[in-house]
Amino acid sequence: MSVSVVILAAGAGTRMKSTLPKVLHKICGKEMLFYSIQEALKISDDIHIILFFEHKRIQDYVQNTFKNQLKHIHFHIQNHSKYPGTGGALIKDDLQNPIPTKYEQILILNGDMPLITKEQIEQLIVHKTLIAIGIFEISNPNGYGRVIIKDNQVKQIIEEKDANIDIKSIKTVNAGVYLFEKKVLQSYLPKVKNHNAQKEYYLTDLIQLAANDGIGITPVFVDRENFIGVNSKLELSIAQDLMLDRLRTRAMQQGVIIHLPHTVYLESDVIFEGECEIEQGVFINGETKIINSHIKAHSVIENSTIKNSKIGPMAHVRTNCYIDDTHIGNFVELKASELRGVKAGHLSYLGDCAIDKGSNVGAGVITCNYDGKTKHRTIIGKNVFIGSDSQLIAPIQIQSNVLIGSGTTVTKNAKEGDLVISRTKQENKTGGFYRFFKPNQSK
Template identity: 60%
Template sequence: MSVSVIILAAGAGSRMRSACPKVLHQICGKAMLAYSIEEALKISDDVHIVLFFQAAQIQQYITDTFSQHSAHITLHYQNHSKYPGTGGALMDNKDNGDNKDNGGDIQGTMKGDIGDNKEEKSPFAMRYDKVLILNGDMPLITKEALQPLLKSQSPIALGVFELENPTGYGRVIIQEGQITQIIEEKDAQEAIKAIKTINAGVYALDQAILATYLPKLSCHNAQNEYYLTELIALAARDKISIEPIALNPKNFMGVNTQSELASVQDMMLDTLRKKAMDQGVVMHLPHTIYLEAQVCFEGACEIEMGVAIKGKSHIIDSHIKAHTIIEDSTIKDSHIGPLAHIRPKCAITKSHIGNFVEVKASHLDGVKAGHLSYLGDCEISEGSNVGAGVITCNYDGKTKHKTIIGKNVFIGSDTQLVAPLNIASNVLIASGTTMTKDAKEGDLVLSRVRQENKSAGFWHFFKKDIAKDS
């Protein structure tokens, strides 16, 4: 079915109590707006996103994240001073330079300029006659969950669901199987507030409906805003069929507060963990494991309690032990942790990385680093052993430098490798060494001050105080 999609993302999100735009708050490592855009692009090649509050910041995020879809996304700027509210978001968006709350001027869109719409049949010059309206703060939405709306043949189809506690939602009035009105809670009397059928905030309707009824919206309500929901009442009075479509509330939970953000993330985590376990991943105490949306598992993987795996990490045939953090890295045929920290840009293969080991931007192949080490900006080849307390000194205060370590290198405990450094294969580095020069194959590297034991030095230092006290 050919359909245009509008995503409303213009709100201030004041209840989030945050300087970050509401729709850019992250859920499992991804801005919640991204989830709506991704599902919209699965449905349509004509996606319109309406911005206002902190618009420049949101536009930059969309441009950076969805550059490969630029031909299919058009950004619009709500004329908030003239047309506030959800209905106002779809109204005339020209001559809007007097708005000051958008966080900066928008310089253009991914496709054309804001307000540069020439067709008269709708404000946005949408490509298709059918329009799906979504919200940018519904990250659990999916293409599959939207199918009942898209299959409706009615001129207007509205998503609804029932909640035991409908506080905060618009109530839907249904008579003889048709919706006659939606009443926002701030405008509702007590009898209306008792209704448990609520507006899910998603619509599928003919583009001609928008063109006809948007100009008829008024702002005579408690918020002094143009409600998109008023369009429903206007169309009902004209006997236009408005079909209620029962939806799963789980997929259409909106996010307006930090507590709702946390609740929705918990639901997203349940989905991600179940997907991984369905692929055969073993999880110990799965409710304690944090995964981000782009994490990928392959083969036989085991994840212990308290693990966090972030970014575009790829875990292949590996065991990640308790309370380990992995960020934007590839782990293959390895044991990591417990209590290890694998920072971004690591590729670790056939290695054992133990407790309190931190690795950053490094390639390790067949390496053992059992405990208490920092390995940054390095390459270490198979058979090499990293002792406790070993660190690569990769930063000189201005620039990061690399350490290259060959095969079968034994690095003794408490060694400092001052980069840039090249260590050939089959090298032995003694404990306590501070290494500043390259080593060739077969070398023993030793850098220590000679130990001296001064006879009776203890008693000389303490002047026999201990002996007197005893």
């Protein structure tokens, strides 16, 4: 489709009460602006991002995230102090010059609408009119611009701050997305004034100017959920809940069993393959892949691959782990580790290690990977039995078929077939209990 997309991302977002630019706040692991750009790229090869507040920070993020598609993305740093508002965002140098776009049709989106979808965008761009705007009806329209419709044409959009009591009672509101023919913008942007409560150049004023000249403006009813704008951290949480519903629904439609879905947190890049089961309270983030595996209750999986394995309950698989054909039990923590065919049932920390098939990790085992300056690796071969409460001081290598006795601190490499044990001799002192606790407890 021959349409240019303009994404408005210039606002300071003061209601977020944060030093982080509003559009860089995350929804399910991705910045809000990511979703707008991702969906825009599905319909256009000409994307224009309007920036002002913290523009370098946002531009750097986009360039790093969409590095393979930058030929389709253009940045415009606006003089917001001179031309504030959504209308001012569309100019190049002054009101006489709209930003240059490749196509005659221009779709206006917002960078703080993370729930937008390609399918909803297409509802607007199929209309072959000079102007089309997205609208929806809502029982509580507080905060939205009210849309005045007559004879199935939009006549006016009145912002909340400029609305009287009668106007505020209207339930039809502006979704904040517009489709313009370029010639309409070129004609009407110079006529937009900032005679309003905010002293801003409203894009919505352009609608009224065009309507007054008899130009037909098509209202397009859209799904409100897809066009929720985020202006506060409360609204951020509401949008994330809706995104989570999408992600969980998608996973279950792909065949994943999810217990108590509303308690499970997933991020956008999580992939499921094969027969997977996710119990309640599970948290999965990053570029995680779950393949034919069972993640038990209240476990955390971060940016790792889990294959043919059972994890948890209450296990923590930290970033950069690869786990295959393995059982990880409760209160086991892993980080940057590769386990293949391993059992680690409970209460262990396995960091920066590789453990091979058939090995068993007893309760309380620790791979001591950090010396205060540098992280070191622990390499463990096949069929190694590590007794409970043992510590392996990295860097260290344990070859296959090694038995490590419980309570051992391993400081040297072990070759195949070794029994490794380091304990002080146990002494039993007769009557020692009574001497320690003393009075009135002698036999």
